[in-house]
Amino acid sequence: MREAATVKPIWRMKRAVAGHHRAFPRIAVSRLFVYAAALVFLFLVVCALVPQWIARYSPTDMQADQILLAPGAAHWLGTDYFGRDVFSVIVYGARESLLIGFASVLVGGLSGGAIGALSGYFGGWVDRVLMRVIDVVMTIPSVLLALAVAAALGPGLWNIILAVAIATVPNYARIMRGQILSIKNRSFITASRSIGATEPSVFFKHILPNSLTPLLVMAAVSVGTSILTGSGLSFLGLGVLKEIPDWGAFLSQGRGYLTVAWWICTFPGLAITLFVLSVNVIGDELRDTLDPKKRRS
Template sequence: MKALFGIATVNRRDAANHALQAESQGWKKQKRQQWFSLLLAGLASALVALLIVFALVPQWIAPYSPTAMMTDRILQPPGTANWLGTDYFGRDILSLVIYGTRVSLLIGFSSVLAGVLAGGILGALAGYAGGWTDTIIMRMMDILMTIPGVLLALAIAAALGPGLPNIVLAIAAASIPGYARVMRGGIVGLRTRGYIESARALGASNWHVIRRHILPNAVSPVLVMATIGLGSSILTGAGLSFLGLGTVSEIPDWGALLSQGRGYLTVAWWICTFPGLAITSFVLAVNLIGDELRDRLDPRVGA
């Protein structure tokens, strides 16, 4: 009997040790994943910061002027004199990519800011007011969401014509329904909370309740969506520029560089490759930053 009791005790002890080891291994694996995710987000932030520096002071970094035509180096492959090669005018591709960063980032940031402001205001109004206001605004958003965002931006840009303000307006208009629905969903879930009712009972105005109690708690999902939407805006802007609906300037953006180099893919692959890599790198970087922000701001995801 004592032997059986001893065996049972040993089995329980072994099971407890195995459980502790499994829990320790799971915790270590989770920590490694967190550190790896943080490392990726740090590298992505560094890349975005570098591109912002390119956009702010391209003349300090670019080796040549973007309009300098070196006729003795036309369609030169990447080398020591021109690290990323030259185009059919003899312009340095590295300088063009660096100078094109300004217009590309300006399109992305401006369109996201305009979309967040317009969509956030409409979503906040619909979510807080409710009733017919909510119904009318959200049905309008539903109508816009039935049209693919890229197609809507393309239609608006084609109707307005090329130009920086027009392309920003087109991309922003296509993103408004998404931001409006996210903001409206967050506010609908907050407006019936106890502290909101208490603030109203104490005589707080609607503007005070929205500004002090609702918006600070509803803005996090919109911020994450805007971060990820920045990459989509850059990609959409590049697509519109590729189709000839972008900015009209002697310094092309990344999408215009792709469009200019598509006819030379067989003889000068570098004209399209490096602007495409710049677009891909930026989109990937902001998506990684958006994922990290989501994990930081949403405890349910980080749990």
């Protein structure tokens, strides 16, 4: 019995140490993905901000003798049906695509957050009216709602931003309302009121700052989804009508040449995929960092 009592803890200790050592490769791989995602994200942001530093050619430079050239040394990603360099068009088109993603998240997050904050803080008939409206909007799939709004407003950059933003408002409103409800009756809020703090002071200094973390995490994760939705609307012809197409519009323009020039569709789609993937990885890491319940052990 004594031997069994002494052997068991040693066996458990060895197993725990072995598991601890096996955790190191998983953590290293996870960090590697995060760093790779951050590099992709930064590169695409630089492309959007200063495309002339990255692109080798002008995106409007049409060369009739270089139409539909395959990827090579002169044109890394080939040329399109106008003789434009595909890499340059993707780099310059990143500005519109990223603007759709970030601006729609900003508009949707602020609008939905304000609705959720009003609903959760005041309660009563204000909560019932606002949440019933949100419930009605949530019955419509977000992509279908964005498509309907974009079709009603017509093609254009700000119209597509507004369409994507409206589709995301219910999610932000629900999250913000839940946070406000969970915080507004806590002991430190009651203590603030008991020492004479006004209601605006209690809301803006105590309730609102402690409710923003889940909203910020959701906003970070939603950037990729917003870009994907915006690119889908552009693909359907409801996006930006400009000489330099965004990724979704460029993907749509190249689908007619898929059998003869696969690179026109492949590389814009790959740019969308890489950006959405990088944003999701960064968003997951941000969620794990800001939420103590989800932090890695």
